[in-house]
Amino acid sequence: MPDQLSLFDAEGARSLLDRLISESRLYKTSKDYKELLDFVIRLRHMAPFNAMLLQIQKPGLQYAMSAKDWRGRFGRYPKEGTRPLVIMWPFGPVGFVYDVVDTEGAELPRDVFAFTAHGEVDAASFDRFKVLLDRKRISWFEVDRGDAHTGLVRVLSRSEENGNSYRININKNHTLPTQFTTLAHELGHIFLGHLGTDKKLKIKDRTHKSDDSKEIEAESVAHLVCNRAGIEPQSNKYLSSFVQNEQEIKDLDIYAILVAAGAVETLLELNPKAFRPRME
Numbered sequence: 001m002p003d004q005l006s007l008f009d010a011e012g013a014r015s016l017l018d019r020l021i022s023e024s025r026l027y028k029t030s031k032d033y034k035e036l037l038d039f040v041i042r043l044r045h046m047a048p049f050n051a052m053l054l055q056i057q058k059p060g061l062q063y064a065m066s067a068k069d070w071r072g073r074f075g076r077y078p079k080e081g082t083r084p085l086v087i088m089w090p091f092g093p094v095g096f097v098y099d100v101v102d103t104e105g106a107e108l109p110r111d112v113f114a115f116t117a118h119g120e121v122d123a124a125s126f127d128r129f130k131v132l133l134d135r136k137r138i139s140w141f142e143v144d145r146g147d148a149h150t151g152l153v154r155v156l157s158r159s160e161e162n163g164n165s166y167r168i169n170i171n172k173n174h175t176l177p178t179q180f181t182t183l184a185h186e187l188g189h190i191f192l193g194h195l196g197t198d199k200k201l202k203i204k205d206r207t208h209k210s211d212d213s214k215e216i217e218a219e220s221v222a223h224l225v226c227n228r229a230g231i232e233p234q235s236n237k238y239l240s241s242f243v244q245n246e247q248e249i250k251d252l253d254i255y256a257i258l259v260a261a262g263a264v265e266t267l268l269e270l271n272p273k274a275f276r277p278r279m280e
Contacts, residue, residue, distance in 0.1 A: 050087040054097070056084050058169070060149025064097040076105035101147055101173035121176045122229060129183065130270055135199065136267060137165040140189070141181075142172040150174070153186035154193050159247040163200025166190060181226050184264055188221030189214065191260035201263075206256070217257055224261040229270050 023054075036055060043051040045207070054061050064085060070076045082102040100108070129141045139156075143149075149171055154260075156165040161173030169184045170179050189195060193206030194214045209217070226233045 001267075006082070008136075053087055055084055058099060058144070059083075061099050061146030063100045066095065066097050070098060070103050070105075074103075074106060074108065074234070076103040078102060079104050099145065099173070120205050121178065121180050122170070126176065126179070132216040132268060133168075138161055138187075139167045141167055143169045145171045145173065150178075150191075151182035151186050153189050153195065158196070163231045164196075164198045166195070177231050177233075181222055183268075185218050185222040187264045187267065188218035188225075188260055191263040192217050192221065192256055193275055194218065201221050213252060217252055217260075220257045221261045221264060224258070225264050225270070228261075228265070 013062075039055045039061075040051040043054070043063075046054065049067060054064055054216050065073070068076050070078070076248055080100045082098065083097035084098055087092050087097055133140055149156050151171060152169040154167055158164050168183065170182055176184070190198070191201070191203060192214070193204050194209065194217075196207050197205040222233060233235065
């Protein structure tokens with residue numbers, strides 16, 4: 001394959017890339033930069049320049065191919081109305097490719113996706129969840145991201161009298177069971193105190209925990225909530241990547257995890273009759 005930058009003006013390409021990076025505001029920290037390099041390494045079937053273009057257009061993208069390649073290699077097709085991604089094309093201005101989550105057709109192996117979950121959950125349940133979340137000042141916001149991006153939770157405002165307000169980003173391209181797993185994980189962060197105290201929700205500040213401990217605690221909550229609700233997430237694989245020795249396990253607060261899982265179930269009305277101890 002010819003070198004991509006030899007196919008068009010190098011200075012023009014540099015200017016385009018600089019503008020895209022500046023306007024997208026994706027790479028502000030060294031962590032963001034390292035993730036970009038890792039992404040370019042992972043997409044070995046794409047020229048490095050094209051891999052960067054894809055990452056800018058759809059952060060979290062896991063794998064992309066042309067409609068022809070999807071059809072010929074996997075028996076899949078772009079979903080109706082889906083948005084193609086642009087890459088520079090040899091001997092032509094641009095080419096179009098599609099993220100794996102934007103295709104449908106023949107079944108793919110489970111391991112193709114970065115995050116998967118299986119089980120029964122319907123759109124009507126999600127509509128009910130959004131109403132229940134709104135009552136607790138937690139907003140649900142859908143984002144258009146690639147497969148490797150699940151979700152994010154952050155505090156929008158803090159108030160001792162009315163309680164904090166939160167926003168949870170959910171990747172709309174994931175299946176409903178995977179979105180449910182993401183929701184349980186991000187709610188876990190809230191009820192575990194990883195985002196700070198919330199007197200209205202009776203949550204104590206546990207922001208002192210390490211990032212690794214926060215993630216394994218939140219995923220433990222998601223593991224409990226999902227499996228008790230009949231959803232099978234990839235928690236075992238995820239948890240094993242964090243739990244490597246006895247010291248890390250000792251850093252976890254099992255009681256806090258169990259109480260937080262109960263709080264998530266109560267909020268989403270998954271098991272309203274169960275007794276819930278409060279976190280002291």
